[in-house]
Amino acid sequence: MRTVMLSFPLSAEAAGEWGRLQIAALGQFDGLHRGHASVIAAAVARARREGLPCAVITFHPHPKDVMGKGNYDGYLTPPRDKRELLADMGIDVLYILEFDEPLSRISPEQFVDEMLRPLRLSAAVVGFDYRFGYKGEGDAEMLQRLGEGWMQVETAPPFLLDGVKVSSSGIRRALQEGDIETANAWFGRPYRIRGTVAHGEKRGRTIGFPTANVKLEDRYVIPATGVYAVRAGIDGRRLDGVMNVGVKPTFHEQALEPSFEVHLFDFEGDLYGREMEVELISFIRPERKFDSVDALIRQIGADAEVARQQLR
Ligand SMILES: Cc1cc2nc3c(=O)[nH]c(=O)nc-3n(C[C@H](O)[C@H](O)[C@H](O)COP(=O)(O)O)c2cc1C
Numbered sequence: 001m002r003t004v005m006l007s008f009p010l011s012a013e014a015a016g017e018w019g020r021l022q023i024a025a026l027g028q029f030d031g032l033h034r035g036h037a038s039v040i041a042a043a044v045a046r047a048r049r050e051g052l053p054c055a056v057i058t059f060h061p062h063p064k065d066v067m068g069k070g071n072y073d074g075y076l077t078p079p080r081d082k083r084e085l086l087a088d089m090g091i092d093v094l095y096i097l098e099f100d101e102p103l104s105r106i107s108p109e110q111f112v113d114e115m116l117r118p119l120r121l122s123a124a125v126v127g128f129d130y131r132f133g134y135k136g137e138g139d140a141e142m143l144q145r146l147g148e149g150w151m152q153v154e155t156a157p158p159f160l161l162d163g164v165k166v167s168s169s170g171i172r173r174a175l176q177e178g179d180i181e182t183a184n185a186w187f188g189r190p191y192r193i194r195g196t197v198a199h200g201e202k203r204g205r206t207i208g209f210p211t212a213n214v215k216l217e218d219r220y221v222i223p224a225t226g227v228y229a230v231r232a233g234i235d236g237r238r239l240d241g242v243m244n245v246g247v248k249p250t251f252h253e254q255a256l257e258p259s260f261e262v263h264l265f266d267f268e269g270d271l272y273g274r275e276m277e278v279e280l281i282s283f284i285r286p287e288r289k290f291d292s293v294d295a296l297i298r299q300i301g302a303d304a305e306v307a308r309q310q311l312r
């Protein structure tokens with residue numbers, strides 16, 4: 001899969017790059033959950049049928065990150081995760097439109113004429129609630145009208161699980177409430193974060209549970225503080241473990257930024273500086289303050305047992 005970064009206005013050079021017709025799925029697609037996957041699958045199927053390449057056209061940063069006055073709470077799939085997942089879904093080209101002030105102000109007409117038309121889309125596939133252009137004034141029907149004569153528009157219906165519409169906002173809420181089960185069901189895979197193992201307070205080894213302190217590599221949505229059963233990936237190896245997301249109230253009076261501390265089962269070795277990916281499989285309990293370090297150690301032992309069971 002090729003990734004092409006574009007900004008508004010398209011340079012003459014960028015606009016001239018595409019000789020060939022293509023199919024594209026349009027959307028923000030943060031999370032690439034099952035609803036997004038159904039839109040993208042429709043685009044890929046159509047492209048294969050018509051013998052055309054299949055693109056995804058998306059924005060980065062997220063419009064809410066740019067327009068939200070600093071209170072955006074992070075990404076479910078930062079750009080690197082999005083790229084990998086889209087490549088796995090069979091996408092040939094990913095166009096990332098740099099979302100900024102000037103782009104936020106373009107009308108639906110301008111978006112179609114000046115951004116989409118030069119990309120030579122023979123068809124656009126969008127979700128049923130797709131909005132585009134200044135203040136989201138454009139919808140699927142308008143897209144169809146504006147593309148008349150050169151671009152067809154296909155709208156994918158809402159994707160439901162247990163009668164509920166799968167959405168990025170629902171996943172964010174579930175993660176922030178510790179409902180990892182719903183989040184993972186809606187993703188269609190476990191929630192995954194990635195980062196580099198950094199030095200911590202060196203307390204873990206003294207209590208019999210060394211914990212790799214994972215510094216997130218991007219602005220991920222932070223799940224509820226508490227203990228999770230996890231599967232970690234490091235240097236191509238898969239290892240099970242238990243993770244605490246939290247501020248360690250047993251040791252710290254004041255809330256710090258939450259840290260991600262992963263104790264890997266049946267592993268010994270130096271992980272500092274290595275990249276680790278962590279899949280959150282189940283939520284075990286909320287974080288709490290213990291009266292003694294011994295009580296915390298006993299609880300971590302019990303958490304590890306629960307995690308091993310749940311990962312079996
Ligand atoms: C499974 C697990 C559960 C934990 N639960 C708590 C908790 O409920 N409260 C708390 O204060 N710290 C908790 N911790 C965090 C430990 O206090 C922390 O890992 C330890 O202080 C080591 O920190 P360090 O790696 O920075 O040295 C937990 C850690 C693990 C691995």
Ligand SMILES: Nc1ncnc2c1ncn2[C@@H]1O[C@H](COP(=O)(O)OP(=O)(O)O)[C@@H](O)[C@H]1O
Binds near residue numbers: 204205
């Ligand atoms: N089973 C294990 N799980 C996690 N980290 C381990 C394990 N065994 C050894 N380590 C190493 O020990 C470090 C964690 O030890 P710890 O005393 O908690 O130090 P820190 O406070 O720097 O995280 C990890 O970063 C890793 O290099």
